[in-house]
Amino acid sequence: MEIVIMPTPLEVDSTAADIVEGYVRRGATTLGLATGSSPIGTYRELARRHRVSGLDFSQAQAFLLDEYLGLPKSHSQSYYSVIRAEFVDHVNLDPERVFSPDGEAAIPDAEVERYDRSIAEAGGVDVQLLGIGTDGHIGFNEPGSALSSRTRVKTLTEQTRIDNARFFERPDDVPHHVLTQGLGTISDARHLVMIATGEGKADAIAAAVEGPLTAFCPASILQWHRHVTVVIDEAAAGRL
Numbered sequence: 001m002e003i004v005i006m007p008t009p010l011e012v013d014s015t016a017a018d019i020v021e022g023y024v025r026r027g028a029t030t031l032g033l034a035t036g037s038s039p040i041g042t043y044r045e046l047a048r049r050h051r052v053s054g055l056d057f058s059q060a061q062a063f064l065l066d067e068y069l070g071l072p073k074s075h076s077q078s079y080y081s082v083i084r085a086e087f088v089d090h091v092n093l094d095p096e097r098v099f100s101p102d103g104e105a106a107i108p109d110a111e112v113e114r115y116d117r118s119i120a121e122a123g124g125v126d127v128q129l130l131g132i133g134t135d136g137h138i139g140f141n142e143p144g145s146a147l148s149s150r151t152r153v154k155t156l157t158e159q160t161r162i163d164n165a166r167f168f169e170r171p172d173d174v175p176h177h178v179l180t181q182g183l184g185t186i187s188d189a190r191h192l193v194m195i196a197t198g199e200g201k202a203d204a205i206a207a208a209v210e211g212p213l214t215a216f217c218p219a220s221i222l223q224w225h226r227h228v229t230v231v232i233d234e235a236a237a238g239r240l
């Protein structure tokens with residue numbers, strides 16, 4: 001595991017963007033995209049490079065980590081809409097080649113199996129961006145998630161619903177259930193890039209990087225992966 005500590009969040013963004021750019025420059029590549037605020041600066045930096053130096057995403061495809069159950073794709077807070085607004089609409093990545101679990105699927109258990117299979121059938125993810133929850137969750141794999149889990153339906157903890165309430169009009173609007181790639185699914189990606197900034201993430205980063213490998217800190221699964229880069233600022237590195 002490579003830990004890259006940068007002085008400021010802006011330098012975290014450009015370091016993570018450098019990694020993604022390396023894959024995109026190879027042409028056909030499969031990106032794993034995460035929502036949440038952590039990767040937003042990286043997306044902005046990639047969009048800037050597209051604008052300024054023509055970084056070309058036309059051969060790329062992308063898979064999202066997770067989606068709220070019950071929200072249509074068109075809902076402003078569906079993760080599909082968020083990733084369109086934050087990233088895809090600012091580069092030349094074909095929206096038809098951006099895939100996410102269908103939050104409105106009639107049979108969610110069938111949908112998660114289909115989605116998991118579709119990632120493998122597309123050749124797997126080359127580089128997966130990840131944020132980390134304050135409780136150490138990745139995607140929506142809350143503490144207690146099986147380390148080998150596949151894409152499945154999960155119930156959010158109250159803490160995660162509270163953390164995410166800022167994106168919704170009313171706290172009660174935050175869905176209770178989600179479809180999320182499992183820890184095993186995420187681990188199938190060939191390169192994992194975790195991005196975290198700020199003191200609020202320092203405990204979670206310390207547990208993920210230096211704590212025991214345990215389902216109680218889902219992000220500790222990174223310790224088992226053969227190719228991981230953790231890109232953090234000094235504040236998030238404060239407890240290492």
Ligand code: GLP
Pocket residue numbers: 034035036037038039065066130131132133134137138139140160164
């Ligand atoms: C959500 C997302 C995660 C994300 C986490 C942290 O729960 N499902 O993918 O890592 O939030 O979000 P933030 O980066 O805003 O702190």
